[in-house]
Amino acid sequence: MAFNNTYIVTVLLDVNETQDVDDRAESRSYIIADRTSGKSVIIDAVIDNVERDLRITKELGLTLLFAVETHIHADHITGASLIKERTGAQIVYGSDAKGEATGVDQFLFEGEALRFGQTSLTALATPGHTDSCTSYMLPGAVFTGDALFIRGNGRTDFQGGSAEKLFDSVRKKLFTLPDDTIIYPGHDYQGRVSSTIGEEKQFNERLNLSINKAVFVEMMNRRKMPRPAKMDIAIPANMRAGRMI
Numbered sequence: 001m002a003f004n005n006t007y008i009v010t011v012l013l014d015v016n017e018t019q020d021v022d023d024r025a026e027s028r029s030y031i032i033a034d035r036t037s038g039k040s041v042i043i044d045a046v047i048d049n050v051e052r053d054l055r056i057t058k059e060l061g062l063t064l065l066f067a068v069e070t071h072i073h074a075d076h077i078t079g080a081s082l083i084k085e086r087t088g089a090q091i092v093y094g095s096d097a098k099g100e101a102t103g104v105d106q107f108l109f110e111g112e113a114l115r116f117g118q119t120s121l122t123a124l125a126t127p128g129h130t131d132s133c134t135s136y137m138l139p140g141a142v143f144t145g146d147a148l149f150i151r152g153n154g155r156t157d158f159q160g161g162s163a164e165k166l167f168d169s170v171r172k173k174l175f176t177l178p179d180d181t182i183i184y185p186g187h188d189y190q191g192r193v194s195s196t197i198g199e200e201k202q203f204n205e206r207l208n209l210s211i212n213k214a215v216f217v218e219m220m221n222r223r224k225m226p227r228p229a230k231m232d233i234a235i236p237a238n239m240r241a242g243r244m245i
């Protein structure tokens with residue numbers, strides 16, 4: 001858990017106990033709780049982990065108000081609808097998913113704040129991994145989804161992905177945040193939990209400040225990665241906020 005004066009962040013790793021063939025095992029979910037009121041949100045819940053996540057919120061005495069998504073995931077099914085069913089939490093997607101996603105209670109536009117107690121998350125449109133990726137900012141921290149990873153970034157080869165847009169989202173938006181802003185990514189494949197804007201400006205493999213847009217685009221376009229194993233199930237389900245039918 002990370003603390004500041006007003007909020008607590010709980011980092012939830014995905015433990016794929018069934019060891020089935022998919023690549024959701026490195027997904028990250030986050031519970032952010034307002035310290036005074038216990039009002040809280042969960043970002044990028046994974047359907048397979050909902051029971052665990054609800055157990056944690058119950059243990060901590062939290063009231064879950066919102067299930068927030070950074071984007072329409074291709075690698076796992078969101079737990080948003082199940083969480084809504086169990087707790088009444090409202091489902092929130094970034095505004096660029098409007099027209100793509102159904103079953104969503106609120107589309108958050110850039111600069112709009114989602115308030116829970118004395119704490120609020122503010123949306124920042126960061127397209128590029130997909131065309132509707134949204135990051136969410138807290139004072140001192142940002143949840144970057146698959147736009148910016150620790151030392152890396154999300155793929156840009158489907159769901160309206162664009163290396164050009166991703167470069168601009170990172171350089172013109174995320175990298176304008178203070179250097180000590182903590183980054184919480186949507187995945188990490190090496191067991192790391194967080195980074196900072198300053199670290200990524202210096203050490204990110206493809207997006208550090210010494211790399212220009214043309215080089216980045218060329219690097220991304222050269223990458224050949226296998227399709228996520230459950231993509232054809234996950235994307236349509238996530239366009240329904242995680243409802244299976």
Ligand SMILES: [Fe+2]
Nearest residue numbers: 073074146154
């Ligand atoms: Fe993704």
